[in-house]
Amino acid sequence: MAAKKMQLKLSRVVQGNFRLGVLRGVGSTTGQYSLDTPGCLLYTHLGTVPHLTQDTLHTLKHLPCVSQVTLSAIAEHQEVLDDFKDGFRDFAGLRDTLLYCSLHDPAATCPSGYTTNKTVSVWGSGGRIELTVTKFMALLKTVQPDWYQSMADGETWQSSTSRKRVRKSVDRTLTHLDECLLAHQTSPELEGMEIFGVVEGGDILEERVRSAKETAKRPVTGFCLDGLQTGSMDQVLRTELITAVNRELPEDKPRLLQGVGRPDEVLACVEAGVDLFEGFFPFQVTERGCALxxxxxxxxxxxxxxxxxxxxxxxxxxxxxxxxxxxxxxxxxxxxxxxxxxxxxxxxxxxxxxxxxxxxxxxxxxxxxxxxxxxxxxxxxxxxxxxxxxxxxxxxxxxxxxxxxxxxxxxxxxxxxxxxxxxxxxx
Incomplete structure (x- = not known):
């Protein structure tokens, strides 16, 4: 695998966990972009910020340089993108932005019960799409993001999930990561792209720590903390789990928390050591007819x-x-x-x-x-x-x-x- 360019440079650590820094070397081609942390990504649906045209969007100042796109929205259009050949960024007419590709849309509900040892499922407008590692990596070659999260079994965020099921989730996610890394290393088309490992473990501290330790052993650029989204657990427990996880992760690699956007929760999670958030919260507020x-x-x-x-x-x-x-x-x-x-x-x-x-x-x-x-x-x-x-x-x-x-x-x-x-x- 090509040497990593992306690295988190911390300028200050406050109260032991609050991390102030800059994510440098972002970008699969030139590495010319940087992202201040703590920060959030730009939420999009199929590459477009909901309600806003690209021209309107670019009248706004101080936007993050990274846009989030999701395979749940893109997977059903793979054939069209394959024919286009130049990647999703050019297909969507995006400019002055990098792409982070996640599995699921953080603003949409994802049905559970469809993950197996070999597959994960994403949900587009046409229904469920089952992805093997081979199909997952083929999609990434088509999308050509700057960085992406590995396949993961994230169906254990409910508090009623058994310890056995949570353990299986961690094992599956690590297996998926190893398979994705192998495919990444042997695919010239993915050269320069960065891969984020996913930390699972539900609400069980021991499994969270095990997932973090094992993921940190792999040659990943950063970490996605999954299954901790708003509504999944009490904030005190979430903070405890994130703090324990981050003790096992390298300081110079970014931690991206999925599914949390409310300002008070952001503050608590930043205190626990989180660097990046998904930027879906403004969209949810807008859909309610509300103003921050x-x-x-x-x-x-x-x-x-x-x-x-x-x-x-x-x-x-x-x-x-x-x-x-x-x-x-x-x-x-x-x-x-x-x-x-x-x-x-x-x-x-x-x-x-x-x-x-x-x-x-x-x-x-x-x-x-x-x-x-x-x-x-x-x-x-x-x-x-x-x-x-x-x-x-x-x-x-x-x-x-x-x-x-x-x-x-x-x-x-x-x-x-x-x-x-x-x-x-x-x-």
Missing amino acids: CFNYNICPDPEHTVLEQDEVKKQVVEMQPNADVNPEDQTQMTAFEINLKEKRFQDDFGPLVEGCGCYCCKNHQRAYIHHLLVTNELLAGVLLMIHNTVHYQGFFSALRDALANDKLHVLKRLILGERGAQSVTKE
Whole structure:
């Protein structure tokens, strides 16, 4: 296998686990890109950020240089891509971005019960597609990503999964990784691409540690931490498992956590040593007709900071749903967003977030977005996705600034509100 170019250069480690750094040498051809960590990838569906054209997307600043594409969406189009021959990036007309290829879409539900010792299944619009290692690697030759995750058995995130099934998941995933590495080493078409090993283990500490130790022995560039997604387990247990896993992983290789995007959970997982996240959360918020509306502005002026915290309390009150909200939205909404479909916004002529510099907040009001939503206008999704993407990327930038400038305690107070630092370890 060709020598790895990608390497994580840490500039600071805070409180033993928070890792501030830069992922350098990213890119299968020139290695010219770099990605600041902690950070997140750009979520796409078939290479396109939902609701946004490429021209609209590129009006946004400070986007991550890596876009995530999923085999679950691409696999059913393999024949077309094979005929095209020049890879998915050129096929989708992407520019100024690198590609990370994962198995599953983090914003979609993946049915369980279809993994075997020889295959994994992905789900596209046409239904289930079963992948052997041979088919999996053939797909990667067609897609030509800059890096990709290995095949894995990730069907053990439910708390009811037996220890025997979790052990089998770890064994299968390691076997898949060995087979993928062998195919990678013998395929000139994959030269220059990077492979991430997948750490499984459900909610069983011993299996998590075993999976991490064994995966770290393989010649992988980084690690995907799977089966820890939102809703799978309590945050305290997730933090414990991630911390234990990361003790077994090399410091100079990135750790990508799958399926976690909520800001408070991101903070806790970064504290446990995670470097990268999938960027699907803004899309989920947009699909709910909601706008991200949490405060992450770190200010050195203590009086100004108090005023900002008062604004957070006000927003928390605003976020309480009323009787007009669809019950499904109530179960899905988080404390970091406001539902613009609520009637109270029909006469609210303020921006989505005061002081936000995105196109939506500079040019439109909450009342207009409410109107677009209740009349089912497609422009609602466009404007919300612009704001939510900018706001979410701003959060990660603030997180890196907080780590660099000893302001982490301030950011925790802003993100967690009156809960202080209860969801993450106190300083």
